[in-house]
Amino acid sequence: MAIILVTGGAGFIGSHACLRLLETGNEIISLDSYVNSSKNVFKAINKICELKGINHELIKIYECDILDKKSVEDIFQNSINNNKEIQGVIHFAGLKSVKESEANPHKYWEVNFGGTLNLLKVMKNFNCRKLVFSSSATIYGETNKFPIAEDSQIKPINPYGKTKAAVEQLLLDIYNSEPNKWSITNLRYFNPVGSHHSGLIGEDPKGVPNNLFPIICKVANGEIEKLEIYGCDWPTIDGTGIRDYIHIEDLVEGHKKALELMFSEKKTSYRCINLGCGHGVSVLEMVKTFEKANNCRIKKVFEPRREGDVAKTYADISLAKKILGWKPKRSLYDVCKDGWKWAKTNPNGY
Numbered sequence: 001m002a003i004i005l006v007t008g009g010a011g012f013i014g015s016h017a018c019l020r021l022l023e024t025g026n027e028i029i030s031l032d033s034y035v036n037s038s039k040n041v042f043k044a045i046n047k048i049c050e051l052k053g054i055n056h057e058l059i060k061i062y063e064c065d066i067l068d069k070k071s072v073e074d075i076f077q078n079s080i081n082n083n084k085e086i087q088g089v090i091h092f093a094g095l096k097s098v099k100e101s102e103a104n105p106h107k108y109w110e111v112n113f114g115g116t117l118n119l120l121k122v123m124k125n126f127n128c129r130k131l132v133f134s135s136s137a138t139i140y141g142e143t144n145k146f147p148i149a150e151d152s153q154i155k156p157i158n159p160y161g162k163t164k165a166a167v168e169q170l171l172l173d174i175y176n177s178e179p180n181k182w183s184i185t186n187l188r189y190f191n192p193v194g195s196h197h198s199g200l201i202g203e204d205p206k207g208v209p210n211n212l213f214p215i216i217c218k219v220a221n222g223e224i225e226k227l228e229i230y231g232c233d234w235p236t237i238d239g240t241g242i243r244d245y246i247h248i249e250d251l252v253e254g255h256k257k258a259l260e261l262m263f264s265e266k267k268t269s270y271r272c273i274n275l276g277c278g279h280g281v282s283v284l285e286m287v288k289t290f291e292k293a294n295n296c297r298i299k300k301v302f303e304p305r306r307e308g309d310v311a312k313t314y315a316d317i318s319l320a321k322k323i324l325g326w327k328p329k330r331s332l333y334d335v336c337k338d339g340w341k342w343a344k345t346n347p348n349g350y
């Protein structure tokens with residue numbers, strides 16, 4: 001049991017992580033600016049906690065932007081004043097749209113890199129040196145070698161991916177500057193999807209979603225007329241793009257394990273670990289599984305390839321299995337069932 005600061009605690013991954021950490025006896029301090037999320041997520045988390053008999057008072061929430069260093073310092077200081085010194089951090093807060101990052105790189109470098117730099121300075125000042133960083137598979141360059149292992153070339157092609165790769169580099173430099181003090185794990189996500197099995201919390205994209213799974217949900221509830229499939233001529237089994245979709249509950253379990261490892265080992269560490277399901281799924285396979293799991297039809301049409309897309313990507317997850325003792329437990333069918341449970345009952349999000 002530890003006291004963990006979760007930055008971006010109200011976001012899609014952050015909220016599921018907060019819940020999982022509460023379930024496993026940790027105390028949580030959530031920091032979020034709510035720029036891309038809603039405070040209402042905590043009402044839903046409280047409800048799940050009540051249903052499960054978990055003490056939801058073990059979560060404290062702060063509205064705070066990581067760019068505001070003074071406010072981040074205040075959170076660390078308050079936690080000391082309350083005898084609840086922050087022992088570790090999971091850092092999710094950041095911007096995540098590839099498209100927006102291309103149009104507005106300043107903003108992405110400022111928030112994703114500058115925000116992380118602020119956080120790291122404050123952590124150092126408060127002698128808090130255990131960090132799990134929310135990295136991304138986008139940092140890998142194009143490759144012909146599958147599955148993609150952690151030692152694959154790092155060569156991001158968009159500003160979003162570049163900010164994630166740069167933060168990893170910064171974290172390595174920081175670790176190397178005081179290798180006996182810092183423990184840092186970069187978790188590189190493939191495609192997180194689905195929602196908590198209760199259907200009470202889930203992904204709540206602001207505006208029109210760009211990602212496949214939330215779009216399929218919006219087609220299922222009639223909000224979007226049909227799914228536009230970007231390309232039918234990729235060199236894949238059925239011509240559509242292949243990705244590695246990981247159930248959000250499996251993903252956050254990986255964070256829990258990474259933290260537990262840091263707190264249990266005597267030595268410090270710097271690690272980069274992939275989190276994915278470990279195999280590829282095509283767009284058509286995803287659609288078929290969704291239809292079967294939820295007994296519905298998804299109207300679809302083939303469109304030209306989307307700029308910036310690759311034919312396929314999927315993870316080598318052997319390192320996560322070996323080091324964290326983690327492996328995904330939920331299937332694509334579970335992703336589709338759980339994700340739709342949330343989307344159908346919360347068509348307007350929180």
Ligand code: UFG
Pocket residue numbers: 096097098136137138189190191210211212213215227228229230231240241242243283306309
């Ligand atoms: N796709 C469609 N139609 C759509 C949306 C997506 O056919 O309307 C296809 C894409 O072409 C791709 C697959 O569905 O083949 C998955 O696309 P997503 O947009 O859901 O996911 P991406 O793999 O393109 O990107 C995601 C996140 C990034 C993250 C990356 C990690 O959006 O932020 O995974 O590798 F960086």
